[in-house]
Amino acid sequence: MTDWNARYAPRMSRMVASDIRERMKLLARPDIVHLGGGLPDPALFPRARIAEACARILGDPIGARTALQYALSEGHPPLREWLAGYMASIGAPCRPDNILITNGSQQALDFVAKLFLAPGDGVMVELPSFIGALRAFDAYEPCYERLPDGATELRTTRAKFGYVGTDFRNPTGTSLSRAAREALLDASAALDLPLVEDGCYEKLRFDGADIPSLLALEIARTGSIDAGRVIYTGTFSKIIAPSLRVGWVAAPEPVIRKLVLIKQAGDLATSALNQMILLDVAAASLETEAAKARAFYRARRDSMMAALDANMPPQVTWTRPEGGFYVWLTLPAGLDGNAVAERALAEGRVSVISGAAFYATAPERNTLRLSFSLAPEDAAREGVQRLGRVLRETIGG
């Protein structure tokens, strides 16, 4: 037998399974209330629209040849063009040459890290940060630096880029204010620091006024995406359906040209069929689907806020997200979110995620992430009650 462990590249010592992805395996158990993984509710997926799109695309003998053949690594040209227009519609005009199609925005994060990071290079991340980004970056063995909440504290950095969630961030559910975005762009310009903006929840605002993305604000300053330092990653996984695995990067053209080489070497191209389905559905009904998703998840957010108000012990605090999928709980200092999450699962049959996994460095262990996206309102209320019981017992004991 060969000793496989002795053969792996050093990066593998950094790579661990994502708690959240592993939690997906619990979904088969109907006795558990799932407030863990941030899955969209399949009840919302526009199944009939996707089926119609697929039938239309494959029903056309000429179009089907494109749909079933290898695609260009850059992406299906009509989708790149449509996305350039979509980006303009959210205040960030760009050209098709500023767009690369990826397998969901997760692949965009992997590719950006592959483009910039050599072992030991710095990358700035928020504390806490999206776990999928940390897992993607880990493969390139970076050193993490903390991206301060107030960018005015940011005086110097050797980081290759900063990674930023802007709207209803995973995991905290909080958003960067407009002033904070402007300050971050000031720092980016002063320090010549590229910013990777995760825009995946941008269309999921329930309340409050839209805040332009970092990319939009920067284009307003410089006049062109090509003159700036923001690399925006997008997806419609939360609004249409994750399994199409079609996301995108919008970035200055020289960056896209390099990312195309990475895409070519990585998996040649994203499925042409999936790109054509996404284009068909998004062009006809993105705004309808987004409005439906906002109304649906707003009701779940409201219900979870009411359940938290009614059931949490007074020592626990939480965020009040204006959109997205997540609430972030802070437990009394000294409580370990891991132990609480395990006890909640074992005794309360409610799945929540310990917050520590979201920290690249210096985890605040007395934290939990709850998602209100998947569990129906009655079940979620029941889950929050059970969590409240476990927390009262833990704090009391």
Add this chain to the structure above:
Amino acid sequence: MTDWNARYAPRMSRMVASDIRERMKLLARPDIVHLGGGLPDPALFPRARIAEACARILGDPIGARTALQYALSEGHPPLREWLAGYMASIGAPCRPDNILITNGSQQALDFVAKLFLAPGDGVMVELPSFIGALRAFDAYEPCYERLPDGATELRTTRAKFGYVGTDFRNPTGTSLSRAAREALLDASAALDLPLVEDGCYEKLRFDGADIPSLLALEIARTGSIDAGRVIYTGTFSKIIAPSLRVGWVAAPEPVIRKLVLIKQAGDLATSALNQMILLDVAAASLETEAAKARAFYRARRDSMMAALDANMPPQVTWTRPEGGFYVWLTLPAGLDGNAVAERALAEGRVSVISGAAFYATAPERNTLRLSFSLAPEDAAREGVQRLGRVLRETIGG
């Protein structure tokens, strides 16, 4: 403006566009005969079967929830199970835990390199080799060593793995004999050298007896895939349709467990919808589709062989593939395949690929790769005539 070039990781200096992928952009020109890229002919894609599968999957409200949701990183369990049975049918029995689903076999090559290679590590490749593998490996900055044609020459190596095409290899169209496979397995065992076997043309044999894969031969020796050192990459892109982007790796379970971490960090999971479509089509009609493809491409191979016999100047030699998509031409010593390919495109309006791009080291520049997969027989005959004319003029001048 930021100086992007100064920011990229060192790997980017190795990453260049694949000649072949770039050639895809010529496909829009109807005046050109395409003997370049190895695209399958879309006339063969089972469009109606794929459309039926998609309608069936999305027509079932419960199944559609799985099809449109995030999938497990390992792959859709019923597809893993079916592929374990498929591997048994080609002599290489394994369990579902030995299978990881990837976005085509290109992603499998990228992930294997990501698992094993740190900068400067050795990797053994044939000269010439599949260009997609070289482009995937390049991103991890390896040192290439030559995998000798006769493995008996292989006495020592520091390579992390050897990469081997077995059947009708891209680019040469030649296969490893059974004796060569056994010798390679001897060397792999003696040197404790993992072998990455590219099985992507295994079902496309037109003539001659099947030769078991390296994986099958090794399992016959050791009794179990888990006891061996072969990592097999597979795809049905050449038989069903490339754009599903569903390939797989079959490997010892410890290797699969690590590759799953890479998949999770890389793009979370392959599209569940695409996996379910592939399973539906393959389970019902893989053998029918494979037989259809063999008959179709055999006729094209025969026609191209006849055209080469009739049109090549006597100083040119070529391989006689028993399957696959490719013929490899050797030009008179001193002739530059790059210059010939450019002249063939400009003067002959026929697209062929210069052989030099397929060499990790020490290119033999007097080589060309022709593909017989895409151009209809009349067009291909015309293309070979034009190439013959260009070659006679080049050799004569």
